[in-house]
Amino acid sequence: MNSQDFVMAVNGEAGEGVVLFGDLMTQVAARSNIHISSTQTFPAEVRGGRSYVQIRYGVDSVFNPGDKLDIVVAFDRLAYHTCKGMIRSEAILLVDGDPQKTDRSEFADWKGGPIYVIPMTQIAAQQIGEKRSKNIVALGAVTAFMGFPPAHAHEVAKRFFEKRRSRILEKNLAALDAGREYVEQKLERREGFRVPQVEGDGYLVMSGNDAIALGALYAGCRFLGGYPITPASEIMQLLAELLPEVGGTMYQAEDEIASLAAVLGASYSGVRAMTATSGPGLSLMSELLGLSGIGEIPVVIVDVQRGGPSTGMPTKTEQSDLGIALHGGHGEFPRVVMAPISIRDCFQVMRTAFEIAERYQVPVIVLSEQGLAHRRATLPKQLLRQTPIARVARPIRSWDSGYVRYMITDSGISPRALPGDPGGQHQVTGLEHWDFGGPSYEPANRTEMVQKRFRKLRNLDRKYGGVFTFKGSGMRQQHHATTDEEAGRLSAAVEAFRGTIGIIGWGATAGVVREAVARAEQRGIDSAAIFPRMLFPHNDLTIRPFIEGHQRIIVVEENYTGQYARFLNEHYEYTPTMLSKYDGLPFTPEQVLRKIEEVADHA
Amino acid sequence: MNSQDFVMAVNGEAGEGVVLFGDLMTQVAARSNIHISSTQTFPAEVRGGRSYVQIRYGVDSVFNPGDKLDIVVAFDRLAYHTCKGMIRSEAILLVDGDPQKTDRSEFADWKGGPIYVIPMTQIAAQQIGEKRSKNIVALGAVTAFMGFPPAHAHEVAKRFFEKRRSRILEKNLAALDAGREYVEQKLERREGFRVPQVEGDGYLVMSGNDAIALGALYAGCRFLGGYPITPASEIMQLLAELLPEVGGTMYQAEDEIASLAAVLGASYSGVRAMTATSGPGLSLMSELLGLSGIGEIPVVIVDVQRGGPSTGMPTKTEQSDLGIALHGGHGEFPRVVMAPISIRDCFQVMRTAFEIAERYQVPVIVLSEQGLAHRRATLPKQLLRQTPIARVARPIRSWDSGYVRYMITDSGISPRALPGDPGGQHQVTGLEHWDFGGPSYEPANRTEMVQKRFRKLRNLDRKYGGVFTFKGSGMRQQHHATTDEEAGRLSAAVEAFRGTIGIIGWGATAGVVREAVARAEQRGIDSAAIFPRMLFPHNDLTIRPFIEGHQRIIVVEENYTGQYARFLNEHYEYTPTMLSKYDGLPFTPEQVLRKIEEVADHA
Amino acid sequence: MPSQEGPRAPRPQASPGSGPEAPRASNPHREALAEAGTEAPAARKGRDYRGRLKPIWCPGCGNFGILSAMLNAFADLEIDPDNLAVVSGIGCSSRLPGFVRAYGFHGVHGRALPTAVGVKLGNPRLTVMVVGGDGDGLSIGAGHFPHVARRNVDITYLMLDNRTYGLTKGQTSPTTPHGFLTKTSPAGVIETPLNPVAFAISFGAGYVARAYTVNTRAVRQVIADAIRHPGFAMVHLLTPCVTFGRGSGYDFFNERIQPLPEDHDPTDFCKAIFQSDQPEAIYTGLFYHVPRPEYVASLQEKGAAHGRELEEQAAPRIDTDSLIARFS
Amino acid sequence: MPSQEGPRAPRPQASPGSGPEAPRASNPHREALAEAGTEAPAARKGRDYRGRLKPIWCPGCGNFGILSAMLNAFADLEIDPDNLAVVSGIGCSSRLPGFVRAYGFHGVHGRALPTAVGVKLGNPRLTVMVVGGDGDGLSIGAGHFPHVARRNVDITYLMLDNRTYGLTKGQTSPTTPHGFLTKTSPAGVIETPLNPVAFAISFGAGYVARAYTVNTRAVRQVIADAIRHPGFAMVHLLTPCVTFGRGSGYDFFNERIQPLPEDHDPTDFCKAIFQSDQPEAIYTGLFYHVPRPEYVASLQEKGAAHGRELEEQAAPRIDTDSLIARFS
Numbered sequence A, B: 001m002n003s004q005d006f007v008m009a010v011n012g013e014a015g016e017g018v019v020l021f022g023d024l025m026t027q028v029a030a031r032s033n034i035h036i037s038s039t040q041t042f043p044a045e046v047r048g049g050r051s052y053v054q055i056r057y058g059v060d061s062v063f064n065p066g067d068k069l070d071i072v073v074a075f076d077r078l079a080y081h082t083c084k085g086m087i088r089s090e091a092i093l094l095v096d097g098d099p100q101k102t103d104r105s106e107f108a109d110w111k112g113g114p115i116y117v118i119p120m121t122q123i124a125a126q127q128i129g130e131k132r133s134k135n136i137v138a139l140g141a142v143t144a145f146m147g148f149p150p151a152h153a154h155e156v157a158k159r160f161f162e163k164r165r166s167r168i169l170e171k172n173l174a175a176l177d178a179g180r181e182y183v184e185q186k187l188e189r190r191e192g193f194r195v196p197q198v199e200g201d202g203y204l205v206m207s208g209n210d211a212i213a214l215g216a217l218y219a220g221c222r223f224l225g226g227y228p229i230t231p232a233s234e235i236m237q238l239l240a241e242l243l244p245e246v247g248g249t250m251y252q253a254e255d256e257i258a259s260l261a262a263v264l265g266a267s268y269s270g271v272r273a274m275t276a277t278s279g280p281g282l283s284l285m286s287e288l289l290g291l292s293g294i295g296e297i298p299v300v301i302v303d304v305q306r307g308g309p310s311t312g313m314p315t316k317t318e319q320s321d322l323g324i325a326l327h328g329g330h331g332e333f334p335r336v337v338m339a340p341i342s343i344r345d346c347f348q349v350m351r352t353a354f355e356i357a358e359r360y361q362v363p364v365i366v367l368s369e370q371g372l373a374h375r376r377a378t379l380p381k382q383l384l385r386q387t388p389i390a391r392v393a394r395p396i397r398s399w400d401s402g403y404v405r406y407m408i409t410d411s412g413i414s415p416r417a418l419p420g421d422p423g424g425q426h427q428v429t430g431l432e433h434w435d436f437g438g439p440s441y442e443p444a445n446r447t448e449m450v451q452k453r454f455r456k457l458r459n460l461d462r463k464y465g466g467v468f469t470f471k472g473s474g475m476r477q478q479h480h481a482t483t484d485e486e487a488g489r490l491s492a493a494v495e496a497f498r499g500t501i502g503i504i505g506w507g508a509t510a511g512v513v514r515e516a517v518a519r520a521e522q523r524g525i526d527s528a529a530i531f532p533r534m535l536f537p538h539n540d541l542t543i544r545p546f547i548e549g550h551q552r553i554i555v556v557e558e559n560y561t562g563q564y565a566r567f568l569n570e571h572y573e574y575t576p577t578m579l580s581k582y583d584g585l586p587f588t589p590e591q592v593l594r595k596i597e598e599v600a601d602h603a
Numbered sequence C, D: 001m002p003s004q005e006g007p008r009a010p011r012p013q014a015s016p017g018s019g020p021e022a023p024r025a026s027n028p029h030r031e032a033l034a035e036a037g038t039e040a041p042a043a044r045k046g047r048d049y050r051g052r053l054k055p056i057w058c059p060g061c062g063n064f065g066i067l068s069a070m071l072n073a074f075a076d077l078e079i080d081p082d083n084l085a086v087v088s089g090i091g092c093s094s095r096l097p098g099f100v101r102a103y104g105f106h107g108v109h110g111r112a113l114p115t116a117v118g119v120k121l122g123n124p125r126l127t128v129m130v131v132g133g134d135g136d137g138l139s140i141g142a143g144h145f146p147h148v149a150r151r152n153v154d155i156t157y158l159m160l161d162n163r164t165y166g167l168t169k170g171q172t173s174p175t176t177p178h179g180f181l182t183k184t185s186p187a188g189v190i191e192t193p194l195n196p197v198a199f200a201i202s203f204g205a206g207y208v209a210r211a212y213t214v215n216t217r218a219v220r221q222v223i224a225d226a227i228r229h230p231g232f233a234m235v236h237l238l239t240p241c242v243t244f245g246r247g248s249g250y251d252f253f254n255e256r257i258q259p260l261p262e263d264h265d266p267t268d269f270c271k272a273i274f275q276s277d278q279p280e281a282i283y284t285g286l287f288y289h290v291p292r293p294e295y296v297a298s299l300q301e302k303g304a305a306h307g308r309e310l311e312e313q314a315a316p317r318i319d320t321d322s323l324i325a326r327f328s
């Protein structure tokens, strides 16, 4: 095992506290300056079924939860059987059981390294008097086994339980100690493995949903209208706590239509406003999406994608809402579609999304997905030290009586009066309208208004259409190209990536693709990848040289119909090799690598 | 004026009965074996504004309401001024007014032929004692002027008014006679024009909405769930009358979501079921569309498109819902999108739509549009003499206990048990499921189920993807190509259309494109057009040879973003010349012809 | 807690025949039911109605009691599973159709009622049940409830109210009491909860009752009576969510549940609404029962809603000649 | 018909101060209003509130009377047009915002109420009005009405009920009476109509009144009182559609409209519901008035809903340190 970068899996019956164990493990690592990337699979139903958490640890940043396992923490025998086929050769097994009574032959088919049977349940039941504390015993044992500072485990456990009754807190701290002591004192033989000691003041740990919520808060969002839906609910739940602290409001509406209506109302009245939902909610919002477009009411809509269609697979990941994001809602109106590529980017994309929505007065759809939303990563504390945005930027706040809401301008953007502004009375409407807001079906005006609205998208991809590129083990991100010179430079930078295999993807798959590209390089295969962060409007400036600069293009998507590949086909004549997956699970680096190799063999 | 094919316009204040006058005129023509194609523009609001009806008459079928006017019926002076710029050189003007007192110099800028001032209002007020009967006076006068048999005018007026109180009927029949008598006896000079006498037993007159409703009825539809919306309401209104006559139900739900839910419920329980809506309704239905897809519940959804987005321009035409039809609703599921090209096709497409929906257990979206819905055309009576479909075709009606709803099959189609069938109990669900209907998020099953569902689209375009082709003045329609041999023949037929200019369009623009192609031929320009009736799945068999067989491709669409052109770009590398329009008005043949000429000049 | 069972059997006039007469759709079950009393003891058992799926609810979930009471009610009425349709939306409670041997329709969140109307209109011979949660019916589905009730479609609606969004893990629902802490109300709910019993009555439902999952016999009886009612019947079922129903557990209900006062008159509209929300107790029993003309029957009077019956006909009844006359 | 005007002025206790106390959001208008009585006669006139658009309703449409009464009510309250927002859905009646000098939001069909909630929460200093039709509010929008009412958001909701879908030309609406012939009920409506007054009361609205467009003074007064009410207020306005309102024209209403009995007690929940739907007359006046804690005020107590006020602040109040501690 490489102690600089290794993967742990925890598995057990749902309800045994597997997920909590995983969360606390990631926090211990973050405090100890070890990076993590972790993921969980929820059971299909609320209870019953199995829980699985996978955590990858790294001294350097890790961008995905990895594939092969180095440490298996098995809460029961079924866990052992589930995980045994996924291990690397030297993997360690930590399994719950009575060390005395366990028959080692049960693990005869273990292809890995050392096996430790630890009496987690037994300690919890006998020493603590609470079987349910087994996961905290495990936390004590596993952190001790890995050599994390005991103080860090103590801190995270304490923080978690101190909101509970004091008896619960005490019991669990005792469980933690008992687990640690068992490993320190009683573990018969204890070989090799220790996490490296790294200097630092620790990292943040966040899920993709956390990062979106915090990103929104820092981007000046002061209103979220929402309706609970897996896997997006955590965004509204977190903002339900945080928004009132800054005078903002989380409004749980009666359904998604009402949420978006309220969001548009709030936005109209002058606050930065958003909603967060998943596919079914976005479907229901289709009509109001168009109102945002024709009424020119800024809005940010986060869609945390899940397995579709209809109710589909609520706890599984998929990238299958690009079609509705690009084309959903009847009629035609400008919109922007963005996809964050990482948890960090979840935070950052929100600022751009709000800026675009407000400046261009358009709907911005942010496509996250279950696999990103419920994944966790370490991030630098610096991220939350940046200055949050406080206000809506408005140079003019008082209007003369001739105020015209939909004034025809070169940029397509019209100055916006907000309710409360002296003299700015006007009507916003979803009917086609004259510039002053009165309904109009007059053909010439209609033509002009459609063009005005679409003019807003002109050059938007240049200004905001950053792309992420990976080649070898490096990552570059290009942003903004407002001048022609910058545009040229941006294009040139991408053109530099000439080579055999070019990979195009979007959203959360960046983490695995990045790693696959790096691994491919180690095997001597030349490949590069590009992930546009703004999917629409389309950033031709970078995608064209990328497609033209590679002999073979692979498009990676977690869907059946190749939604992005088809979209690109509108712009380019190219025949991509598809790497598709629509089984609800995210790609692993291995799967991407295999495709690269396959294409390389035929290139 | 060519008495074989000429155009009349009627214009007046909304509320003066312009629309009724127009309707009755078309019925008189149909009884007299004269074809018509007519259109009306409603005022923006319920009242106020102006009404305009345009009727084209032809001894042969006419496919659109034409452009230049041959006869102007002006209910007032404003009508004269509105229409005077749209006439052909020999046009006749029939205008309401006092022949004695009217100053002829008012019409000094009339560039047409003879002018007749007819005292319509005066006759109505003085002879009939009811100013509002002016439009019926006009009907009497104009039909007499044109030489339609008086009996026909009498019949249509009688049929219309006999539902009213008898006093009203009498007054209006008197008005009709008075108008006719005035023309016959008092019209000072009366030159040239007479409609030809044609043998026959008359035609049907139908609007696009009528044709869809009747088509559905004949296709076995027994349930319509709907919610009123312009310009689709007439479909539900007509079926509200007709469905109960055959034991079916029109259910006006509380909104569009409830309508589609009820339709899916009815379809599940075993009747052919549909809804008819416009863009805003389709947006709201997005979520349930996916349920139809994954739950494999047949449904036909008619979307009568109007100016979008949001409330947009409810009474104006547009082809801007192709995007939502193809991509609306989150996630991925099979669907079929069809677009009737004419009023006759509105009737016929419904049978295909229901057949596909039921056989393949998929949602079928039929894209009509305001311009087709409110247009009227003559059709052979034969159309309504064909045998209506009575029943859902079901070979098996009794099941053993092992019934498996979503059985994996080669075709992707699973045998369907209906509630009431002995032994067929099962669960339909919008969650991903095992074949027997139990929820499943198991990756391999998921993959298989997605593939199963999409397999249903395989070859669908061959079997049902008829295309309409126009070259010179002929039209051909190819259907079905179930065998490879037939497929080859179909392809070959399209390949035969090699030439300079190829026009691709969809839906209602066929009527004008067809005429433009014919006119272009007269001017020596070689062009052909293709209108696929099934837009998705895509009929490569015919579109490919068509694109490859022409030097220049024009795509005609009533939208801004070129939705179908972009869709075709997913399949073909070609650079179409766009003929776009998004001002709410349909194309005229003239506009298409001009584009053809323009491209011909540069070809 | 079987000792708390059956607070009050629904009044005898709740069953058809003794109440005011109202037209109803042709449902063969109902014919069967009417005769049921005179026949030999019911041959069917609740377990005969068990579906292919095992319930996946958390151990202790209140829904178990309701499910088994419901299956027993089916057996009591000897409902033919071939002609039984159970429609639901999305939620823990909405998983129920999978656990019943019947034609099941597990649709989308909030749309069970209109879906069920379609099922009934498509084939009026079916017995149509709707099951769903407080969120499904009162939040996202709130717009459908009044319309199905006022139309009085012959459907039995069981609302399984656990005062939370169970499936999405414990957010505020429209019935979460004021002041409760939830995931989306971390500082306490500030809204006034909705009261589905009052709603159903004011929307025009002709049969409205409430029962508590622990009182399985009462639940069973009330469900059976609701199915018998020829029109829209709504049963408000209290069912603790043991996992997320903070503050609304068994203890909470056990302390508050009370049978309606003996003298409650289920034909008194105002009184029924009044009793449905009282500070001293959560009353259970039959709140309101006044039959009205049923929707499918009214449609059938006008020729409509013969649905699947038509399928058996050889040729459709379209009068082509009159259509041709009309459109020429 | 001015002789039928003003059947009954709302009771004095309808205005704030004399009724039960309830917290309310900081709305500067309200402060102004409270003092209005002590000031010199109102300087504003109804015409000062006329918008840029001329009403496009059919001549004789009942909506005209309501519009002018509403503008006069604004003048009576001396509402500042800069802080007035009028939100609507789609329908003839929903065109109203364009005819008012105010910030107008003419949104989509059925979503006016939730939109207005957002407007109010975004900037609680605004006076927020909602106008819409019977179809907009009771059909497609039916799911939002109970929730806005139970939350008691300080919004004034005017439902312009013409008992038909005017804009789409005369289909059955949720208030079309039983038996009426419409374009979608060619054989007569078989549904029981909904009763928005009873709805509003049972949903928890604190101020519920009804008025008839012909009685312009009553309409004006009731609108003014509704705006004064610190919470959700609903006014049911009867307004004939002269073009499509078959059977529900002026004659129909003129014969049936009656002021509520003198002794009607607007704090009696049941009685209010009862009186709202009587065979002998269509009663107008103040049906129900019982203030409850207002939503925005409750939110503000917890720190939320300060909305646009924040905009004036130099720096946001985010406590970055505690966030870092929380997420590390």
Ligand SMILES: Cc1ncc(C[n+]2csc(CCOP(=O)(O)OP(=O)(O)O)c2C)c(N)n1
Binding pocket: A227, A228, A229, A230, A256, A280, A281, A284, A311, C090, C091, C092, C093, C094, C109, C132, C133, C134, C135, C136, C137, C160, C162, C164, C165, C166, C167, C168, C173
């Ligand atoms: C359109 C849509 N929005 C949101 C969801 C997420 N969702 C699933 S169930 C549910 C609420 C469940 O509450 P309830 O109806 O009371 O049922 P319970 O689980 O409590 O039985 C929600 C919000 C969804 N599936 N679809």
Ligand SMILES: Cc1ncc(C[n+]2csc(CCOP(=O)(O)OP(=O)(O)O)c2C)c(N)n1
Binding pocket: B227, B228, B229, B230, B256, B280, B281, B284, B311, D090, D091, D092, D093, D094, D109, D132, D133, D134, D135, D136, D137, D160, D162, D164, D165, D166, D167, D168, D173
């Ligand atoms: C989603 C959607 N469905 C349907 C319509 C069509 N539509 C416009 S207004 C209206 C109903 C109007 O009735 P009401 O709300 O009572 O207003 P009125 O015109 O009678 O004042 C309908 C169905 C629409 N605009 N949007």
Ligand code: SF4
Binding pocket: A046, A047, C056, C057, C058, C060, C061, C062, C063, C092, C093, C162, C166, C167, C240, C241, C242, C243, C244, C245
């Ligand atoms: S979460 Fe609650 S409602 Fe859902 S199954 Fe568990 S206990 Fe029952």
Ligand code: SF4
Binding pocket: B046, B047, D056, D057, D058, D060, D061, D062, D063, D092, D093, D162, D166, D167, D240, D241, D242, D243, D244, D245
């Ligand atoms: S149609 Fe009816 S509601 Fe609409 S403006 Fe005309 S009279 Fe008024």
Ligand SMILES: [Mg+2]
Binding pocket: C091, C133, C134, C135, C160, C161, C162, C163, C164, C165, C166, C173
């Ligand atoms: Mg619930």
Ligand SMILES: [Mg+2]
Binding pocket: D091, D133, D134, D135, D160, D161, D162, D163, D164, D165, D166, D173
């Ligand atoms: Mg109305």
